[in-house]
Amino acid sequence: MKDVLVGGTLDDLNQRFGPADGIKEMAALQKAFGVFSPQHSLKDSLALLNIGPVENWSERRGWYKYLESLKTLPSDSGSQNAHDRIVEALKSHLESRDPLPVHFTAHSTAHNPGVLISPSKTALAYSTQDFLTISLPMTAVEKDRGKRRAGSASG
């Protein structure tokens, strides 16, 4: 997935899970269809919600591949992998009585290899809104295949 599309995808998530109408809609969808559950992968749930690059199918595949890769990454919750931790957190959060909006952001795997989920009063510097924050682990990938090959050859 191209770097330039990551911000837009996070924006998409933040809009759909955002304050007021956004989180209310998500809670209603969870109640009606159980969108987030251990029976569905995060990829399938977000596909149902049509969240991810929409204009380019190969970029969308890249997004899905990233979501699947979360199964191999750790989380801030003991032995749970990043994928299952997100699914469980969203499920229980959306099924709670008055869920806060969710703020999605990203951090480098060099800083922390796993997903980080916590309530936050300071997710946005310009807002007094409280959020549940989900920080996705991301790794910078060399896009140039030639350089990537050279790197692995020398590495």
Added chain:
Amino acid sequence: MGFACPATEADAADLADVRASIGRYYAGKILRHGATPRGVDWTCTATQELRFVQLLRVCGAAARFSLDDFGCGYGAVLGYLERWHGHATVDYLGLDLSATMVRRARHQWGHRAGARFVVGATSPRVADYAIASGLFNVRLQEAPDRWTAFIARTLADMAATSRRGFAANFMAPEDRAADEETALYRSAPAPWIDYCERVLGGSVELVAEYGLREFTLLVRS
């Protein structure tokens, strides 16, 4: 109530223009996005199906019924029925103003027994129920009075061609007035409840607060 029902006064040619522009708009959408929720201006499958949940409440627990789907798009309601009401036997007729849309719908659902699609604004038959999802939301460049005339005429057509009842959804007003320039139509429920009861003679149930900024009217004969 401050709401004049313009349906009976609407000039037929005027509504033909409105319908033609709706047909062009949605033909463009389906050509760009294909048979996906965005191809009919919805955000995603889940919100689309949450609307079907509300609309199909008009059918109650019926296990066998005929259904006309006004503004059917690519026939997404059939997917919903298959997934969630596989036990029901539905004699389905989808109507859409866009021939392009109807072609896509036939391509997608041509194999399904009991499903037909026609291009048009009115149903050629009388069905048990009729539904319209999102048909009234995008008013394009139409003047408000022409758009309300189109809505009133469509609801009257639905009433005339459904023997047990019909259902339609509307976008509810924003907290802050904002939509004058966005080509979206929003309304409070009261004027349309009044129209369906007084003019069309139905018994109306208002469904709201289901997680979307909109409401659904279930109108029983």
